[in-house]
Structures are given as structure tokens and as C-alpha cells.
Amino acid sequence: MNDNPANKANEVKEPTKAEKVAKAIEERFPEAEVQVKTNRWGRQRVWVRVPREKYRELMGFIKALDREAHYSIGIEQDWGGELGFLSHLVIHYGDAPAVSLIVDVHAPKDDPVIPDVSDIFPIALQFEREGMEMVGLDFDGAPDKRRLFLPDDFPEGIYPLRLDEKGVSDEMVKNAGHPYYLKGGAKK
């Protein structure tokens, strides 16, 4: 927080680590949308939106940028018309601040296939398994497609975090959610 003025002074002189990474990705992947956002306490994050054809290549490129890249979270979500899978990675953490990199990839609901990256980041497999059971994404080439959290007798074709008709319907719900406000929510 206190480093805010200092950071700004640096920005004028030379690009920060985050900006360098953003530039490298932009040059290599012109079709990707790359943004460097700075939050209120001066922390920079690189947000990358990449078409799914280039997703695997980008992940390989990130791994090549930093061999010790840390894959910290994979987030599956329902964007309405599309399903998204967003990954947060921490790279260049040899000295503070590390580069916080967010890679977003979308797939249409009628063809929810995203390439698997578990050979590049092995832990990604577990988040992909979660994505498969929670919103119904399909990871092409994932070596393990079993369920991770959901019980084995949970009905097929129902994805709990989907916001459309494939989500959990009200009939399936017994005493869950807000006691006074079961309907509504983000379902619109």
C-alpha cells in the first residue's frame, strides 16, 4: 500500500515484471486479449483471455517462461451462453512481488470442450475433474475423468453450478439454500 508512489515512479522508468510478461504473451499470441490491471493497493495482475485453440500452447509458453510456475486455482463457471475455465498462476516468485497471471478460456455450451493441460501442470487435472462434474465442461485428453467431489450416485447430466436447466432444480433441493429465499438467486 505504501509502495504505491514508488511503484508508479518505476512504471515510468521501466516496465514492471507483470508488464514484461504481458508484453511477451501479447507478442507471441496476437489473438489473445491481454490486460494489466492494477488494484487499489497497487497490485498488478495480468488478465489474459485466449481462444481455446491456443489455450494449450499458451500454458506451455507460460511454463517455458518460468519452469517453477505455480498453478494455483482453476475456476469453472457458467457465463450464460458459454462455459468458462479460468486459471490463476503465480510466476517469477523468486522475488516479491510475483507475477499474478489469470488465463481465461471459454467454450460454447453445445460444444463444451477445452483442451487438457494436466501434462503441463499436473495439479490442473484435479481442477479439471471438478470443472467436469460441477458445470459439465469436457477436458479433451484428460487422463482421469472420474468424479472428485460429487457422490457416485449423483444423477448424470446434472451439474450443480450450472445456472440453466441442467443445474440443480428446485425439486431436488430439500432444506438447502436460504430458508426464506430459495428461488431466484443467480438463476435468471
Add this chain to the structure above:
Amino acid sequence: MTEKVEYWVKMPFGPIHPGLEEPEKFILTLDGERIVDVDVKLGYNLRGIQWIALRRNYIQIMYLAERMCGICSFSHNHTYTRAVEEAGGIEVPERAEYIRVIIGELERIHSHLLNLGVLAHDIGYDTLLHLTWLAREKVMDTLEAVSGNRVNYSMVTIGGVRRDIDEKKRRIILDMIKYYREVFPQIEEAFLHDPTIEARFRDTAVISKRVALEQGAVGPTGRGSGIRDDARWSERLGVYPDLGIKPVMPQDVTGERPRGDVFDRMAVRIGELWESLELIERALDGMPDGKIKAFPKDNVLYAKLRLMVDGEGIGRYEAPRGELVHYVRGKKGSDKPLRWKPREPTFPNLFAVAKGVIGDQVADFVVAVASIDPCLSCTDRVAVVQDGKRKILTEKDLLKASIKKTREINPDIKGDPTPVGSSCSR
């Protein structure tokens, strides 16, 4: 020519786990006593928190996040709050940042002491369990005095903290630091220099740096394997850089290079106990005066969040078990986040340790799992409920069945077994 025949046995370990008070299942493939493969099955503590969150607003989710796990309730709430603050561009007063550091480090002390005790208990060294858990009572009392609760402190709110630390509370915390300066050397002596501990923990469940990197191990598990990262430090979070935060590595404590075994993970925790005490001291000294909240009341906050949160935010914080990440996506005009997902440190650590124990003895498995300080109620946070056909018994059904069975066995039984009062509305 004789072919080598392998007699492999698959053994379920859990869901009711002797080394842990939380349910999860490992399927161990054994060759004699040696572990050949480990498969992790999660979901025994699934409460559908993300699903519930689809029906809650930003302020209600703070309480939900806090109740994901009792031990790191502050961490979850704090990280969620950071994510919302980032998405909404909300600035936190500096005094609040210092108070967040103090509560966070108090929580770290209590969590690490808890885990050290569990580790000692798992190898049958209960004297040490009682020593560490006795010492832990002091920090629990301090947390109660400061926040009003032993767990679920509710100290953090979006845009600041709820309660101030005044002179009286400050004295209580300083008193606690004085107590720990006397007690920690005893604990350190026992854990780092006791031959029993060393014999049992050294070279047990070695997670190599390569496996730790592959499986994304975080926190003491990652640092024990030589990954120098601490989210408070690499994120330059809040006022932590001003307080001189540094990742604690095993070599800082033991003086040897990291080997990635149970001992190193434990040594990191002991190093962090001392670091936390120093951070609290520095934070108490450096705490500026001023307000503690960006918005004075929750109804103002509620109205502001509706307007301010537009877009995505990531919160990253070093919980006692490692890097904790929360993601929040909101839309202007809505009082609810469209997506909230937490990822807790036990999740990658569990897969790292599952790889790490391969080649070890079955008897080491309990202590190996305990060494990552697993918190499964966090890990199994996800969804959901029940299917259409299958009948799932509720509390009431179970009670009915139990009464029926008793009647069958003993038809002459007297007394009314219906529960008195409205104990549980379910």
C-alpha cells in the same frame, strides 16, 4: 524363467480416519507394507457452499466463508473480502490493515500449535500433545478477548475490520507474547531436538521439490520442499512488506537444506510461530490512529457494493496451511456475486502428499497426512444435495427407524420417545 508375481493389495484408508477428525478416503495400493499407489477420494464433507452462495449477497457470504472451516475462519473471510475489495476498488484504512495482520497472525499461532500437537499425537507422543495444546489455550483466550469468540472471529468486513484494538486488548496481546516467549523455547526444544521425533519424522513422506512443484504444493508443505514462496510476501499484501515479512524456509530453522520430509514441514511451522510473534509486536508498535472501516454501517456497505462491484477480483492470502485463493465475479446492480470460488491450501497439498508417500510404509501414512495439516472441511466445500429416486434418510427418519427398532426388540418398553421441544426444525 520365472515371472515376478506381485501381490498387491488395495486397502481403503478412511473415510473415518484414525489420524484426522475429518472424513476423506484414500485407497492405498500396498505391496506388503510398502505403499505403491494412493488414490484420493474427496467429498465426504460436501456442504454445497458454492451452491448456497449463489443465493446469498456479498455481506451474507462473509459469514458463509467464515464457517467453511473453524480453524482458518479468519483467512477465508479475509481472502474473500480482499477479492471483493479488488473487484469493487474499495480502499481499506491503514489501521484496519494492521488489525488484520494481528488477527491473522494470532490465528496462525493457534493453527500451528494445533497441528504440532496433532503430529505428536499421531506418533503416540501425547505428552507433547498436551504441552502444545495447553500453550494453545493462551492464544485462544487472547482471540476471545480481542474478538469475542474462540473461533469465527468475524473481525473482517469488506472495507476494513469490525472491531478496534484498544489499549486493554493491546495489553492482553502483549501479555500473550510475553507468555509465548517463555513457552516456545520448550516446544522448539522438544520438536527439533527430541530423538524420538527425529527418528519418526526425518525422511518420512518425502515430497521432493519436483513433486511439490508439479502438484502445486503451498504453505509449509511447499516451503518444506524448498519452494520459496509465501503469499503474504509474494503478493506484497497490505502492510506485510512494511512489517518485514519473509518466507520461512526449513534451513532458517534447522540449518540444513530442505529435504521435504515431515520434519521440515514441522520445522517451518515452528519458524513461523516465532515470525508471527514478531509480526504482531511490530504491528502493535506501528499501528497508526484512524478509522477502521471504509463504510460505517453494513446497510451503507450493502448499497455501495451493489454499485461498486463490477468485474472480477482475486484475493490471495497465506492461510496457516498455505496460499489461499478466492475469486469473485460481480455485476453492477446486483447484490450477489455471480461466481465465488475459494481454493484452499489443503487441496493441492493433499495430492502432493499422496504422491509423496509412495514407497513409504503404511504406518507412516497417518503422520504423513497429518504433516500437511489437512483441513478437509475447507477442501470439500463444493456442492450439493440429493437425487430424485434414492431415499436419503434425514435425522427424523433415522430417529423414527431407531424407535421402531427399539419397539421391535422390546415391545414392553415404556416412555414416550418423541423428542421434547423443537430441537431441530429440520
